Amino acid sequence: MIPAQFEYVRPASLDDAARALADAGEDAKVLAGGQSLMPLLRLRLAYPDALIDLDRIGPLREIRDEGDALLIGAMATHHQVLRDPLVNEHAPLIVKATATVADPAVRHRGTFGGSLAHADPAGDLPAVALALDAVFLVRSVNGEREIPAADFFVDWMTSAMEPDELLVGVRVPKLGPGWGVHYEKFHRTAQAWAIVGVACAVRRDNGAIDGARIALTNMGPVPVRASGVEESVQGRAISPDTFRSAAESAAEGTSASADLHGSAEYREHLARVLTARAMAAAAAV
Incomplete structure (x- = not known):
């Protein structure tokens, strides 16, 4: 399909870009890489009056x-x-x-x-x-x-x-020394969007967990911090059992949706399984 008509602006500086966006009003879109925006324009799911291209800055x-x-x-x-x-x-x-x-x-x-x-x-x-x-x-x-x-x-x-x-x-x-990290993602096919993903950082100290940061992908309308898991795992010994038990609360406070890729219950199950995997990988268990 062909995008709807719009004004194309390609500013050369950040000040010019800010002025162009202010002048364009609320019905403007900013073009960065365009890998998400361009399909929306072609399908006319987005039809801005102006497109501000940042490529020259x-x-x-x-x-x-x-x-x-x-x-x-x-x-x-x-x-x-x-x-x-x-x-x-x-x-x-x-x-x-x-x-x-x-x-x-x-x-x-x-x-x-x-x-x-x-x-x-x-x-x-x-x-x-x-x-x-x-x-x-x-x-x-x-x-x-x-x-x-x-x-x-x-x-x-x-x-x-x-x-x-x-x-x-x-x-x-910066995380600093002692932190291990991992991103665990479950998707149906290579290069597809995550059905559920887990971003995880774990700080290790003498065989125990001295800090954890865990956030979930696609478990609601916004990314969700798994604060219950972070609190549960604090100070405990690094082991697969620790991670599996702590991950049981991974889906708490989320609002997973249901679609063709799975039900909300399926996503909640994935959140628990993937969180345990992510923590184990981050801690190198």
Whole structure:
């Protein structure tokens, strides 16, 4: 199909992009990698009055060390994130999840920030951002503000950004020594969306668990932090039995949907099984 008519704007700077978005009003879309947006345009599930293309704004592709955190530019591609030495060293959970995103062609064009701003609960990166306590940096003509990951995702494909705001980067705290990470994803076919996914980080200390961060993909309209599991596993000995028993509460507080891929009960079962697997892999049991 052919997209509906729209005005195409390709700003050369972040200031120009913010002004263009403000001038376009609420019926505008931002084009980052376009791997999710373009199909929506072709099917006319989205029909903006204006399309703001960020491709020419080079600084948005930067990944830099900020001491206790990494700042990943919103326009950094998935491929760039996978290969970046800073991300591999300090945020390996992002690397593990990004490696499961779609296929190489999509990862070369799709962007880190675009995937997060899209706010699809079946996407892999929102749960990772939530588990890592990432902070989203957004900008408009009125200035910049920061939104914690816990507040960024508000509903199905809906974020806390205002219509005139751009996502410019994501600040990811470094985990530091002692942490193991894993992303466990269950999908019917290779390159498909997750039926359920689990982003997990576990800190080990003398054979016991001294901290856990777990977030679930596609268990509701937004990614969900499995706080009950995190509390249950704290201080316990690292063992498969520990992880299996703690994971029994993984589905608590979720609102899994039912669709052609499975019932809500099936997703709840997957959440428990995959959480136990993810913790065991992160702790290298």
